[in-house]
Amino acid sequence: SQTIHQWPATLVQPVGSPLSLECTVEGTSNPNLYWYRQAAGRGLQLLFYSVGIGQISSEVPQNLSASRPQDRQFILSSKKLLLSDSGFYLCALSQPPVYGYTFGSGTRLTVV
Amino acid sequence: DQQVKQNSPSLSVQEGRISILNCDYTNSMFDYFLWYKKYPAEGPTFLISISSIKDKNEDGRFTVFLNKSAKHLSLHIVPSQPGDSAVYFCAASEWVNTGNQFYFGTGTSLTVIP
Numbered sequence: 162s163q164t165i166h167q168w169p170a171t172l173v174q175p176v177g178s179p180l181s182l183e184c185t186v187e188g189t190s191n192p193n194l195y196w197y198r199q200a201a202g203r204g205l206q207l208l209f210y211s212v213g214i215g216q217i218s219s220e221v222p223q224n225l226s227a228s229r230p231q232d233r234q235f236i237l238s239s240k241k242l243l244l245s246d247s248g249f250y251l252c253a254l255s256q257p258p259v260y261g262y263t264f265g266s267g268t269r270l271t272v273v
Numbered sequence: 274d275q276q277v278k279q280n281s282p283s284l285s286v287q288e289g290r291i292s293i294l295n296c297d298y299t300n301s302m303f304d305y306f307l308w309y310k311k312y313p314a315e316g317p318t319f320l321i322s323i324s325s326i327k328d329k330n331e332d333g334r335f336t337v338f339l340n341k342s343a344k345h346l347s348l349h350i351v352p353s354q355p356g357d358s359a360v361y362f363c364a365a366s367e368w369v370n371t372g373n374q375f376y377f378g379t380g381t382s383l384t385v386i387p
Contacts, residue, residue, distance in 0.1 A: 165316075197377075205317075205362065205377035251316055262375065264309075264316030 163188040167252045167265030174272055180225075180239040182268050184252030187233070192254040194235040195262070196227055199249040208250075211235060247272045276300045277365050279378035287386050292350040294381050296363030299344065303365040303376075308337060308348045311360045311380070320361070321348070353385045 164187045174180060186192055196208040207220045209227035217227050224243060228236045235252060252265040278297045286292045294308075304325045309317035323330040323337045323346075330337050336349045346365075350357055363378040 167316075207375075253316075262317075262319070264318070266316050 163192070163254060163256065163263045165252055165254060165263055165265035167268060169268060170266065171269045172271070174242050174270065176244055176272055177241045180237070180242050180246070180270070182237040182250055182252075182270075184235040184237075184265055185233055186235075186254055189254070189256055190232060192233075192256050194229065195253040195255070196235065196237045197251040197253060199251065205251065209237070242272045244272050246270065275379070276303075277363055277376045277378040279361075279363055279381050281381050282379070283382040283384070285384045285386060286353045288355060289352045292348075292353045292357065292383055292385065294348040294350075294361050294363075294383065296346040296348075296378055297344060298346065298365050298376075300365070300367060300376075301341075301344070302367045304368065305366045306337070306339060306346050307364045307366070307375075308335075309362040309364060309377075311362060317362055350383075353383075355385045355387050358383055358385045 166185045168183060193210060193212050195210045197205045198208055199205050208225060209217055209219055211217050211229045214229055214232055217229060225237060225239050247270055250268045250270060253262040255262050276299050307322040308320040310320045311317040321330060321332050321335045321337050323339050328339050334350055338347045346363055360380045360382045362380045364375050366375045
């Protein structure tokens with residue numbers, strides 16, 4: 162079965178520091194991969210999605226970036242964190258034509 | 274702009290009674306709807322779904338109803354159990370040129386009181 166490993170579970174970082182969140186996938190190949198953020202009082206906001214190695218699409222302008230160096234690895238990065246980057250970040254995969262997502266366990270990021 | 278809305282941030286229900294979670298959407302192109310359940314410190318897990326060509330889908334204690342004319346979706350849990358206490362997300366999808374695009378509501382926190 163498909164599983165997603167996402168780490169770390171919690172992270173406290175100072176403003177201006179860099180960020181790297183990693184997501185790895187098992188049990189499937191060539192999935193669509195996504196980074197979502199759940200900010201307080203808002204739904205899950207799509208940040209990036211990838212349909213293959215090196216293929217990244219961004220949904221919102223921000224100081225975050227994503228990379229997919231391998232088929233089953235998806236990385237969310239920032240060079241300089243802002244306070245507004247605080248939130249709950251979820252990695253997810255989908256395997257068309259099957260509907261729905263499999264989610265990772267999430268990372269709670271607090272920027273101080 | 275939120276295309277999927279869950280206007281009730283929280284809901285409390287007595288054990289054994291019915292829980293009804295509601296969801297409204299604005300995009301008539303959505304063709305598939307899903308409910309996810311999320312426990313603290315975990316990612317959401319898929320619960321139940323419904324295609325836009327149906328108006329009801331049932332799976333054990335969980336039933337999803339779709340009213341396309343009202344652009345309204347609801348999840349019924351009968352009977353409610355304390356283990357159902359979690360945050361429930363409504364999601365809708367539409368087909369775009371790169372595949373299915375999903376939109377999520379803000380979630381409703383359900384508390385089932387023993």
